[in-house]
Amino acid sequence: MFDTMTFTKVLGAVCGSLLVFLLGNWAADALYSMDGGHGGEETQAYSIAVEGGDAAGGAAADAGPAFAEVFAAADAAKGEKVFAKCKACHKVDGTDGTGPHLNGVVGRQIAAAAGFGYSDALKGMAGKAWAPEELNHWLENPKAYAPGNKMSFAGLPKIEDRANLIAWLATQQ
Template sequence: MFDTMTMTKVVGAVCGALLVFLLGSWAGEAIYTIAPEGHAGEEERAQAYLISTGEAEENAEASGEAEVDVAALLGAADAAAGEKVFGKCKACHKIDGTDGTGPHLNGVVDREKASVAGFGYSEALKAMAGQQWTPDNLFAFLENPKGYAPGTKMSFAGLPKPADRANVIAYLQTLQ
C-alpha cells in the first residue's frame, strides 16, 4: 500500500503545496505592503483619516484638571532616581560628550536647542534654534517629544510620570 512511489507522490504534493503557499504569501506582501521611501524608519507616514471615539477629548479634560507644578517637582527631584530613569535614554543618547543616535546630553539643561555641532537635527528642532532647553522646556519635551516638536526624529514615546521627568532633569543638571 505505501510503496516508494506513493511516498514520493505524497512528499511531492506536500512540497508543492508549501511552494504555492510561500509564493502566494510573497506576492501578497509585495502587493499590499507600502515600504517607506529612503532608509527604513526615516519617514513617517501620515494617517489618512481619523475616526474620533471621544477618548482624546476625555483624556485631555482629565489631564487638564491635574495641573503639574513643575517648579515644585524640580525642587523635590532626586538625581539618583533620575539616573535610573535615564537608563531608558542611554540607547540613543550618550553622556560622555560624543553623539550616538541622538545628540550627547552633557550640559543640555540651559543649552541652546539644536546646537550640538555636527549632529543632524530634524527640521522641527532646527526651527527652535536660538531657544534654550530650560527645565520647563525639557519637562514638556520629555512628556511627549512628538507633541512638543512635531516632526522630530526622536522616536521615544516620552515619560508619562511627572516625577520621572523631574528626576531625569535633575540628573541632567548634574552633567554640566
C-alpha cells in the same frame, strides 16, 4: 495490579472530570457574563452625584502638582535610573549616538550640539534654550512638542520621572 481495565477506568474518570469542569465553566460564563448582553460594551449601572463636583473642578484636581514644585524636590540619583531608558540613543560622555550627547543639555540652546544632524522641527526652535520647563514638555511627549522631529521615544508620562531625569542631566556637564 495495573491491568488494561483499570487503566481504562482511570482514563475515563479523568476525561469525565474534565468534561464536567468544562461544562461548569461554560455554565458559569453564561450565568455571570460581564458584557451585560451588549456585545462586550461595559455600561455603568448607576452614578453617584457629588456635591460641588463639576467637570472643570475634576480636571483641575487631576492635573497634579506644578512642574516647578516637583522639580524643586527632584532626586538626581533617581534620575540616573530613569536615564537608563535614554541610554540606547543618548550618551553623556560628549559623543553623539543615535541622538545628540546630553552633556550640559540643561540650559544649552536647542539644536546646538555641534556635529549632530537635527531635524528641521528642532532647527526651527534654535533660538530657545533647554530650560527645565522646556525639557519637561519635550520629555512628556516629544512628537507633540516638536511635530516632525526624528526622536522615536514616546515620552515619560510621570512628572516625577521627568523632574528627576532633568535634575540628573543638570549635573552632567
